[in-house]
Amino acid sequence: MSLFSGLDDICQENVSLKDYTWLRLGGPARYFLRPKDEAQLQDVVLRCRDNGVPFYVLGMGANLLVGESGVNGAVIKLDSSRFTRIAFRKDRLTVGAGTDLRRVVVRTVRKGLAGLHCLAGIPGTVGGAIRMNAGGAWGDIGSVVHRVQVMNADGKALWRDRDELVFEYRHTSLSEPLILGVEFSLSPSDPKRVFQQVREIWTYKKNTQPFRARNAGCIFKNPRQMSxxxxxxxxxxxxxxxxxxxxxxxxxxxxxxxxxxxxxxxxxxxxxxxxxxxxxxxxxxxxxxxxx
Ligand SMILES: Cc1cc2nc3c(=O)[nH]c(=O)nc-3n(C[C@H](O)[C@H](O)[C@H](O)COP(=O)(O)OP(=O)(O)OC[C@H]3O[C@@H](n4cnc5c(N)ncnc54)[C@H](O)[C@@H]3O)c2cc1C
CATH class of the missing domain: 3.90.78.10 (UDP-N-acetylenolpyruvoylglucosamine reductase, C-terminal domain)
Known part of the structure; x- marks a missing residue:
């Protein structure tokens, strides 16, 4: 009996990861899973745990280099509607981890909410951005996080509040393997001003980065005080x-x-x-x- 029997509608075997990374490189995933909701995700995590199969979470592959031998384990992609929801409540925004960050930035800018606009031009999902504390000269995602919903290695979902978390340069202190969603705390602002800032960031990036070529953003972290x-x-x-x-x-x-x-x-x-x-x-x- 297969490891993921009964989950055939969300599990594929030997899926090339080339098609899921910005570099378009790398070998196959032994198992490739797209759970539809938290219950299915929990089932996948527990089957992996009980069978000693390592699992990896794939966002948009914008910061990933997959080797030619691929991944001998399970690759989980959170791109179902359950994990790509966007909900505004005044200046609070709750987003599923699989949501395209660029879509979220556009939505907040249109509403005149400042905070995530500094991430303009950064490809990826919200989950990947949290894991990497994505950002740059204009700010990083960690500075507007209110709380993060995660799942631990035993399949238990829980929220981590801002004061439990440390966001540092391209790093977060989150120890759980799966990010499920994020609640952001944004600042009401003048939509025209926020849009103008986004344009400036975009223009800068377009002029300084190889946007049209296949790449994975910065390969190395900046050493302290150096580029x-x-x-x-x-x-x-x-x-x-x-x-x-x-x-x-x-x-x-x-x-x-x-x-x-x-x-x-x-x-x-x-x-x-x-x-x-x-x-x-x-x-x-x-x-x-x-x-x-
Ligand atoms: C053209 C270009 C420009 C870029 N510019 C910037 C920049 O200015 N600043 C910057 O910080 N980065 C930049 N990057 C890198 C990249 O966009 C970010 O790191 C982004 O946050 C990666 O998101 P992703 O969803 O693609 O993650 P992936 O590349 O798929 O994964 C990255 C890591 O996050 C983990 N991960 C992904 N989703 C989850 C989840 N739901 N739960 C737990 N772990 C998860 C993965 O396991 C992996 O360890 C750039 C990349 C490109 C291609």
Missing amino acids: AGALIDQAGLKGARCGGAVVSERHANFMIAESGTKASDMLKLISIVREKVAKKFSVHLELEVQVW
């Missing part, structure tokens, strides 16, 4: 390549996957960049991109 992109640039690595993987000429902390690139090309280029930066500046670059 990873500037270090890579000063190490003379703009345009460096391994197979089809190339360090972007536009932004040295972005790597482009040209057509025909393999995940192994990307991994080789990452280690070359790390080695050269360490040799030249004695700085160890930590990965921001998640490698599966």
